[in-house]
Amino acid sequence: MNLPISTPRLLLRLPTEADLPGYLSYRNETATLEAQMMKAVDEQDARSFLQSQSGVVGIKYGWRMLSVELSDAVGIIGEVGVFVSDENSEQGDLGWWLHPDHRKKGYAFEAVTSFVHWCFTEYRLHRLTAHTLSANLDSRNLMSKLGMRLESETIRSVRRNGRWHDEVGYAILREEWQLRKR
Numbered sequence: 001m002n003l004p005i006s007t008p009r010l011l012l013r014l015p016t017e018a019d020l021p022g023y024l025s026y027r028n029e030t031a032t033l034e035a036q037m038m039k040a041v042d043e044q045d046a047r048s049f050l051q052s053q054s055g056v057v058g059i060k061y062g063w064r065m066l067s068v069e070l071s072d073a074v075g076i077i078g079e080v081g082v083f084v085s086d087e088n089s090e091q092g093d094l095g096w097w098l099h100p101d102h103r104k105k106g107y108a109f110e111a112v113t114s115f116v117h118w119c120f121t122e123y124r125l126h127r128l129t130a131h132t133l134s135a136n137l138d139s140r141n142l143m144s145k146l147g148m149r150l151e152s153e154t155i156r157s158v159r160r161n162g163r164w165h166d167e168v169g170y171a172i173l174r175e176e177w178q179l180r181k182r
């Protein structure tokens with residue numbers, strides 16, 4: 001696997017244990033947790049996750065998470081990731097998360113664009129999907145800008161905070177991505 005991935009303003013690299021404070025600061029930031037109705041990540045679980053991911057290089061199945069860092073400053077500002085299931089190893093489900101201080105600067109689009117390219121070229125995936133709550137407009141905006149197609153909206157299908165929420169699913173095929181790049 002060809003890592004790290006460099007973009008004009010960012011570095012996407014394997015996570016390390018030193019990422020723990022930065023990881024917890026964006027993952028457990030109150031406003032985003034409230035908006036997404038998600039629970040805070042436990043510190044020990046976060047440490048174990050980063051440890052497990054720092055050793056993953058050429059895996060075929062499971063999570064492949066990369067830390068996002070500014071090219072000119074050390075320290076994690078967010079993450080991109082893909083989940084590949086062992087039952088469907090040619091497809092991946094994308095995820096992303098940036099610290100609020102680094103949103104609305106185009107960093108998420110820059111990071112995910114390179115990561116999608118990497119998934120299609122290095123992982124040789126056939127199809128990438130992404131899912132989010134229908135109300136998560138920033139994430140949906142990113143999916144649309146990537147050229148992903150809205151393929152599903154499932155009504156009251158995700159239960160969070162004791163309430164049901166709608167979820168959207170977007171997708172893009174490798175050949176669609178390659179055409180988009182021309």
Ligand SMILES: CC(C)(COP(=O)(O)OP(=O)(O)OC[C@H]1O[C@@H](n2cnc3c(N)ncnc32)[C@H](O)[C@@H]1OP(=O)(O)O)[C@@H](O)C(=O)NCCC(=O)NCCS
Pocket residue numbers: 032036095096097098099102103104105106107108109110131132133136138139141142145
């Ligand atoms: C989803 C998320 C990653 C999107 O981040 P973001 O910073 O809004 O996304 P982008 O990188 O696409 O940047 C968006 C805006 O930056 C602005 N921007 C500012 N400077 C820019 C630049 N130099 N280049 C490009 N865009 C720039 C653009 O106006 C753009 O808005 P537009 O697409 O309406 O034109 C972020 O909201 C997040 O981390 N949310 C919490 C976690 C989450 O919800 N994850 C998904 C769970 S499924």
